[in-house]
Amino acid sequence: MFDQLRKSVSKIIKKVTFTDFSPKTIDKVCEQLKDVLIKNEVAVKTADDICKLLTAELMKTDHARFSNTKNLILLSLRKVVLSILSPEQEIDLVQMVDNSKKKNTPLIIAFFGVNGVGKTLSIAKIGKYLQERGYTSVFAAGDTYRAGSIQQIQKHGEKLGIRVIAQTYGADAAAVSYDAINHAISRNIDVVLIDTAGRIETSSNLMAELQKICKVTEPDLKIFVGDALTGNALISQVKLFNEKIGIDAAILNKIDADVKGGAAVSVTHISKKPIIFIGVGQEYKDLKNFIPEEIIDNIIPI
Ligand SMILES: Nc1nc2c(ncn2[C@@H]2O[C@H](COP(=O)(O)OP(=O)(O)OP(=O)(O)O)[C@@H](O)[C@H]2O)c(=O)[nH]1
Ligand SMILES: [Mg+2]
Incomplete structure (x- = not known):
């Protein structure tokens, strides 16, 4: 995972030969690091902040205790990137479902x-994830736009034994979602997972449709789904969806493909929202919790 970013960062640290920690030498390392981060698709603002935090961290360290400069930079960088990857507030999906159950209402x-980007497959994966933990769910076929989308989610539902609430193509996605919520309430189902249509990000029609779904269904969690292969464009997507709809969390898919890794580093920093899962393949089991420490170990191993 993130081979390219890891190799580039490690090259810079290997090149460190100085033993003093003057602002000048720190600046030099930070400049090189920033270049490498940006080349590996870390957002410019995130790369900037990493370097600023690293400078501050190195300046305040008691250098007398360290004979190994490389190691000091490595440890400081790990600490800084960990703070960049850590959201202001964590989200525990299972805890959220439990809380809703206590209130006798489905989690939406x-x-x-x-x-x-993998929205529909993520819904199927989460349906299975919940099933394995003893929770029931229903899917809302809220993508009434793309040809084949309803059959696609129905197929997932059949495989998993999860009910899919659907209407026809061109139907009002908010109405379909509303039906699914009513179904969940009447059958005591724990979670409603609402699929939506994806178009290009500049489509104002799409944003209006999504805003309507949110207005009608008042989701407890609005999850932005992104494709790690998108690279830099991912950051503008996160910003746009956050601005137009207000997201609570993100899922980053296709991490199994050979991604540079920078985009994954930037998503939380830019949106201030946690990545709750990563998609690491096309099977239902290929869903992993996003653990910042694991990402750090991949990018900046000790
Ligand atoms: N390798 C890999 N492929 C994935 C992952 N997630 C999704 N895919 C694949 O990406 C393609 C698109 O997935 P969908 O779930 O249909 O994506 P979507 O966002 O619902 O797409 P639209 O409905 O067209 O907006 C499918 O071929 C998936 O199998 C992942 O984590 N890894
Ligand atoms: Mg879809």
Whole structure:
């Protein structure tokens, strides 16, 4: 995972030969690091902040205790990137479902993102994830736009034994979602997972449709779904969806493909929202919790 970013960062640290920690030498390392981060698709603002925090960290360290400069930079960088990857507030999905159950109401989760990022597959994966933990769910076929989308989610539902509430193509996605919520309430189902259509991010029609779904269904969780292969464009998508709809969390898919890794580093920093899962393949089991420490170990191993 994130081979390219890891190799580039490690190259810079290997090159460190100085033993003094003058602002000048720290600046030099930070400049090189910033270049490498940006080349590996870390957002410019995130790369900037990493370097600023690293400078501050190195300046305040008691250098007398360290004979190994490389090691000091490595440890400081790990600490800084960990703070960048850590959201202001964590989200525990299972805890959220439990809380809703106590209130006798289904947890409503809506998934958003541009086309092809893995929204529908993520819904199926989460349906299975919940099933394995003893929770029931229903899918709302809220993508009434793309040809084949309803059959696609129905197929997942059949495989998993999860009910799919659907209407026809062109139907009002908010109405379909509303039906699914009513179904969940009447059958005592724990979670409603709402699929939505993806179009290109500049489509104002799409944003209006998504805003309507949110207005009608009042989701407890609005999840932005992104494709790690998108690279830099992912950051503008996160910003746009956050601005137009207000996201609570993100899922980052296709981490199994050979991604540079920078985008994954930037998503939380830019949106201030946690990445709750990463998609690491096309099977239902290929869903992993996002653990910042694991990402750090991949990018900046000790
Ligand atoms: N390798 C890999 N492929 C994935 C992952 N997540 C989704 N895919 C694939 O990406 C393609 C698109 O997935 P969908 O779930 O249909 O994406 P979507 O966002 O619902 O797409 P639209 O409905 O067209 O907006 C499918 O071929 C998925 O199998 C992942 O984590 N890894
Ligand atoms: Mg879809």
